[in-house]
Amino acid sequence: MxxxxxxxxxxxxxxxxxxxxxxxxxxxxxxxxxxxxxxxxxxxxxxxxxxxxxxxxxxLDEMQRKLQFEALALSFVGTALITFSYGFLEAVGFPRISMFAIWPLMAALWFVGVMIGRLRFG
Structure with a gap:
């Protein structure tokens, strides 16, 4: 299938x-x-x-796997930095955000990473 x-x-x-x-x-x-x-x-x-x-x-072929790996790496570290930063902001009064917000953030950063990779690789 x-x-x-x-x-x-x-x-x-x-x-x-x-x-x-x-x-x-x-x-x-x-x-x-x-x-x-x-x-x-x-x-x-x-x-x-x-x-x-x-x-x-x-x-995927080797180049496409490399592109996806780098996009996922950007998504992983970007999500970590953003969520940790926001966690510190919650300590000074920012509203708590549901964990449901993390997946859309990861997906958006993955998409950005794929677009950057396509520009970079070709």
Whole structure:
């Protein structure tokens, strides 16, 4: 199956799992353990999506892998610097930010890294 279709399957499964998880929680779940399991249901397809990304990168040629590696490195260190800096700012009164904000930051920096790499490599 093409990687694009695998990604569509993963994203569809993620959206479905998120909908199911929220619906179950809205009905009310008494047990804390069950609530934890239910709220983490969408992470199964999320893990699948991560696997598809790794599989796709492994299939790239050497130059494209280098570009992706450098983009991911920029994303990793950029996210670390930004989140640590913001953590210090929270200590002086800045509002707390949800951990849900970290993934979009990482993705945006990865995108920036890929664009820089494309300009640099070619």
């Amino acid at each position: 093409p990687k694009f279709l695998l990604m569509i399957v993963g994203l569809t499964a993620y959206a479905s799992a998120l909908f199911i998880s929220n619906a179950l929680l809205d009905q009310g779940v008494d047990s804390q353990l069950v609530r934890i399991v239910v709220v983490l249901i969408p992470m199964l397809p999320a893990a699948f999506i991560c696997g598809v990304c790794i599989f796709a990168i492994r299939k």
